[in-house]
Amino acid sequence: MIRCEIKLTGIRVLTQIGINPEEQTQKQELFVSVQLWIKRKAYRLDSNHDYVRIKEAMMHFADQAEIPLLEDFAYQLAKYLKTFCKAQKVEVEIQKPYAAQLMQIESVAVRQFA
Numbered sequence: 001m002i003r004c005e006i007k008l009t010g011i012r013v014l015t016q017i018g019i020n021p022e023e024q025t026q027k028q029e030l031f032v033s034v035q036l037w038i039k040r041k042a043y044r045l046d047s048n049h050d051y052v053r054i055k056e057a058m059m060h061f062a063d064q065a066e067i068p069l070l071e072d073f074a075y076q077l078a079k080y081l082k083t084f085c086k087a088q089k090v091e092v093e094i095q096k097p098y099a100a101q102l103m104q105i106e107s108v109a110v111r112q113f114a
Contacts, residue, residue: 038085054084
């Protein structure tokens with residue numbers, strides 16, 4: 001078995017998130033980056049991970065989720081991807097542009113591990 005790191009960055013998802021009343025009226029845009037640590041069989045196409053399926057799984061998770069806190073959303077997504085991808089470890093970083101805009105700062109981001 002070969003250890004492998006897969007990294008997907010800047011995936012745009014929409015989800016119901018936030019604790020402020022103005023955030024709860026519609027889905028918000030988040031940008032998700034994920035790093036997966038996996039084991040795979042050497043030189044076997046059937047042991048590789050399909051990046052499109054990983055992206056679609058993230059988008060589906062976000063679409064179905066109603067998790068108020070960004071930290072909890074990031075942790076739940078990391079756990080979901082760890083199971084979905086059969087990964088040894090997952091790191092998820094999420095940027096929330098709307099929160100940054102409200103506070104008039106450059107970025108709001110959370111990083112979680114599973």
